[in-house]
Amino acid sequence: MGNENIISVNNPILSVRNLTVAYDHVPAVKDVTVDFKKNSVTAIMGPSGCGKSTLLRAFNRMHELYENIETTGTILMGDVDIMKMPTIKVRRRMGMVFQRPNPFPTMSIYDNVISGYKLNGIPLKKSDKDEIVERSLSDVALWDEVKDSLNKKGTFLSGGQQQRLCIARALAFNPEIILLDEPTSALDPIATSKIEDLVVKLKENYTIIMVTHNMSQAARISDYSLFMYLGELVEYNKTKIMFTNPKDRRTEEYLTGKFG
Amino acid sequence: MENKNILMQADHSRSRLMKEKAFLWIVVFFSVITISPIILIIWRLIQKGIHQLSFSFLSKTTPDAFEAMTAVAAGERIPGGIVNGITGTLLMVALAAIIAIPTGLISGIYLYENPGKRLANLIRNVADILQGVPSIVLGLISYLWVVRYVTQGFSALAGSVALSIMMLPMIVRSTEETLKMIPITIKEAALALGVPYHKVILRVLIPTSFSGLSTGILLGISRIIGETAPLMLTALGSTAINWDITKPTSAIPLLVWEFYNNPYMVDMIWTSSLLLMIIVLSFNLMSKQIGTKRK
Ligand SMILES: Nc1ncnc2c1ncn2[C@@H]1O[C@H](COP(=O)(O)OP(=O)(O)O)[C@@H](O)[C@H]1O
Ligand SMILES: [Mg+2]
Numbered sequence: 001m002g003n004e005n006i007i008s009v010n011n012p013i014l015s016v017r018n019l020t021v022a023y024d025h026v027p028a029v030k031d032v033t034v035d036f037k038k039n040s041v042t043a044i045m046g047p048s049g050c051g052k053s054t055l056l057r058a059f060n061r062m063h064e065l066y067e068n069i070e071t072t073g074t075i076l077m078g079d080v081d082i083m084k085m086p087t088i089k090v091r092r093r094m095g096m097v098f099q100r101p102n103p104f105p106t107m108s109i110y111d112n113v114i115s116g117y118k119l120n121g122i123p124l125k126k127s128d129k130d131e132i133v134e135r136s137l138s139d140v141a142l143w144d145e146v147k148d149s150l151n152k153k154g155t156f157l158s159g160g161q162q163q164r165l166c167i168a169r170a171l172a173f174n175p176e177i178i179l180l181d182e183p184t185s186a187l188d189p190i191a192t193s194k195i196e197d198l199v200v201k202l203k204e205n206y207t208i209i210m211v212t213h214n215m216s217q218a219a220r221i222s223d224y225s226l227f228m229y230l231g232e233l234v235e236y237n238k239t240k241i242m243f244t245n246p247k248d249r250r251t252e253e254y255l256t257g258k259f260g
Numbered sequence: 261m262e263n264k265n266i267l268m269q270a271d272h273s274r275s276r277l278m279k280e281k282a283f284l285w286i287v288v289f290f291s292v293i294t295i296s297p298i299i300l301i302i303w304r305l306i307q308k309g310i311h312q313l314s315f316s317f318l319s320k321t322t323p324d325a326f327e328a329m330t331a332v333a334a335g336e337r338i339p340g341g342i343v344n345g346i347t348g349t350l351l352m353v354a355l356a357a358i359i360a361i362p363t364g365l366i367s368g369i370y371l372y373e374n375p376g377k378r379l380a381n382l383i384r385n386v387a388d389i390l391q392g393v394p395s396i397v398l399g400l401i402s403y404l405w406v407v408r409y410v411t412q413g414f415s416a417l418a419g420s421v422a423l424s425i426m427m428l429p430m431i432v433r434s435t436e437e438t439l440k441m442i443p444i445t446i447k448e449a450a451l452a453l454g455v456p457y458h459k460v461i462l463r464v465l466i467p468t469s470f471s472g473l474s475t476g477i478l479l480g481i482s483r484i485i486g487e488t489a490p491l492m493l494t495a496l497g498s499t500a501i502n503w504d505i506t507k508p509t510s511a512i513p514l515l516v517w518e519f520y521n522n523p524y525m526v527d528m529i530w531t532s533s534l535l536l537m538i539i540v541l542s543f544n545l546m547s548k549q550i551g552t553k554r555k
Binding site: 060062065087088089090091092095096098100102103104105106115116118119120121166169173 | 464
C-alpha cells in the first residue's frame with residue numbers, strides 16, 4: 001500500500017485489507033493491511049498491549065462473539081471473504097491455540113483431540129477417530145508419550161504436553177492455517193523449545209501465524225515478521241531482513257531492547 | 261528508629277503471648293458453643309427416637325388416635341409408622357425439583373451470559389428477595405394460586421409449588437456463580453473450534469461445572485425437605501399413602517407437627533425427626549462430597 005516498510009507476498013493464503021478493530025469504539029488495531037504466505041511461519045511481534053492478540057483473533061472471527069467489539073475491513077482466504085463464510089468453516093480452516101493451555105477438563109486425551117468433531121456433532125466412524133487421534137498426536141510428537149493413557153483426562157498432562165494436546169486438537173480438523181497466541185509464554189524452557197521445533201516442522205503442511213513477545217523466538221523460528229506498535233502495523237518483512245536491517249526507527253528501537 | 265521498635269517488641273512480648281493464649285481460649289469456647297447444639301440435637305434424637313425405629317415404622321401409615329391411645333394406655337409401642345409422610349416428602353420434593361431445577365438452571369445461565377442486562381439485574385434482585393421471603397408466605401402464595409384455582413383443594417402440587425419457589429433462587433444463584441468460575445479460555449477453546457454458542461453451553465460449560473451445579477441442587481433439596489410451614493397451607497396432610505398430585509398429601513415434617521398435637525403420639529416425634537435429620541444430613545454430606553471432588 002505504498003509503504004516501503006511493508007512487503008507484498010505472492011499468492012497469499014490470507015489477505016488482510018484495512019482491518020480496524022475497536023473495543024468500545026477505541027481502536028486497538030488500526031487500518032492493518034497485510035498478506036500471509038502459505039507454508040511459512042509468520043511472527044507477530046510488538047510490545048504488550050500493541051494489539052497483537054486483537055489482530056490474530058480477528059482472523060478467525062473471535063471478536064464477533066462480543067458486543068463491544070467492532071471490526072471493519074476485509075479478510076480474504078484465497079479470494080473468499082471470510083465474513084461471508086459460515087463460522088464453522090472459518091474456524092475449521094483456521095485452528096487457534098491460546099496463551100494458556102486449555103484442554104477441556106471433562107474430556108479424556110482422546111476426546112480432547114476429536115473434540116471439534118464431537119462438540120459440533122460431526123459423526124465419525126471409530127476407525128476414523130482412532131486414525132485422527134493417532135495422526136494428530138503424532139504430528140505434535142505426543143503420541144508416544146500418551147498412547148497408553150488416552151483415556152486419562154487431558155488436564156493430567158504437564159503444561160507443555162497440554163499445549164501440544166491443544167495444538168493436536170486444532171490439527172485434528174485439518175486446518176490450513178494455525179493461529180497461535182503466545183503459545184509458550186506459560187511454559188518452561190524445555191517445553192518451549194519442543195513447541196518451537198514443532199512449529200517449524202508443521203509449516204511443511206500448514207501455514208503458521210504466531211504472536212510472540214519474545215524476539216529471539218521470532219528470530220529462531222519465523223520466516224516472516226510483523227512488527228506492531230500502538231495498534232499499527234509498523235513493519236513487515238522477511239525475518240532475516242527485519243532483524244538485520246529494520247527500516248523503521250521504532251522497529252529498530254524495539255529490536256535493540258529500547259522498549260517493550 | 262528500628263532499634264527502638266525491636267526493644268518495644270521485646271517489652272511487649274510477654275503480655276502479647278498472654279493475649280494470644282486468651283484469644284485462643286475464647287475461640288475454642290465459642291467454637292464449642294457453636295457446634296454443641298447440633299451434637300446435642302443428634303444425641304437427643306437418637307436417645308429418644310431409636311426405640312420406635314423399626315421396620316413397621318418405615319412401612320406402615322400413621323395410626324389413628326384410638327389405636328395410639330390404647331397402645332399408650334397398655335404401655336406398648338405405638339403401632340403404625342410414617343410411610344405416608346415418607347412417600348409424600350418424596351413426591352413433593354421430587355416434583356418441586358422437577359419444577360425448580362430446569363427453571364433455575366436456565367435463569368442462572370441467562371444471568372451468566374447477560375450479566376449487565378436489565379432483565380438479568382431484575383432476575384438477580386428477585387432471586388435475592390425470594391431467598392428472604394418467609395416460607396409461610398410462599399405457602400400462602402401457593403394457596404392463593406394453586407389450592408384455590410388449579411387443584412381446587414389442598415394438594416401435593418400446591419406443596420411442591422411452594423417448595424420450588426423456595427428452592428429456585430438457590431439454584432439460580434449457585435448456577436451463575438459456578439459458571440462464572442469456569443475460565444473463559446475453556447469457552448473460547450470451544451468457540452474457536454466453530455462450536456455454536458448453545459452447544460458450547462450444553463456440551464462444555466454445563467459438563468465442566470457439573471459438580472458445582474449438583475452441589476447447589478443438593479443443598480437446595482436439603483433446604484426444602486424439612487419445611488413444614490408452607491406445606492400446612494398447601495398439602496395439608498393425609499393418613500394414607502398418596503401418589504396423586506392433585507390430592508392432599510402428608511410429609512415427614514407435617515407428621516412431626518401432627519404428632520406434637522396429639523398427646524398419644526408425642527413419642528413418634530423423635531423418631532420422625534431423627535429420620536428427617538438423617539435424610540437432610542445425607543443430602544448435605546453428598547453435596548460436600550461432590551464439592552470437594554472437584555479439584
Ligand atoms: N476485551 C477487551 N476490552 C477492552 N479493551 C481490550 C480488550 N482486550 C484488549 N483490549 C485493549 O486493546 C489493546 C490491545 O490488546 P491486545 O491485543 O491484547 O494486545 P497484545 O496482545 O499485543 O498484548 C490494549 O490496549 C488492551 O487494553
Ligand atoms: Mg496478547
